[in-house]
Amino acid sequence: MISQLLLALALMLVLEGILPFVWPAKWREVFAQLLKLSDGQLRFIGLTSMIIGLVLLLVFK
Numbered sequence: 001m002i003s004q005l006l007l008a009l010a011l012m013l014v015l016e017g018i019l020p021f022v023w024p025a026k027w028r029e030v031f032a033q034l035l036k037l038s039d040g041q042l043r044f045i046g047l048t049s050m051i052i053g054l055v056l057l058l059v060f061k
Helices: 002-022 024-035 039-060
Strands: none
Touching: 002 024
């Protein structure tokens, strides 16, 4: 179980690192836009991504 969690964490880090590696200027722009969002908007984005992740886990499990 722990090895699967570490594998999932490693995959997440690889996926999150793609944009700053390939297109650093665009990544800065996107990050600057995220800083302008309110706490509620960021929470909604976080909740939505968690739900999508859970659905994907259930579909592909």
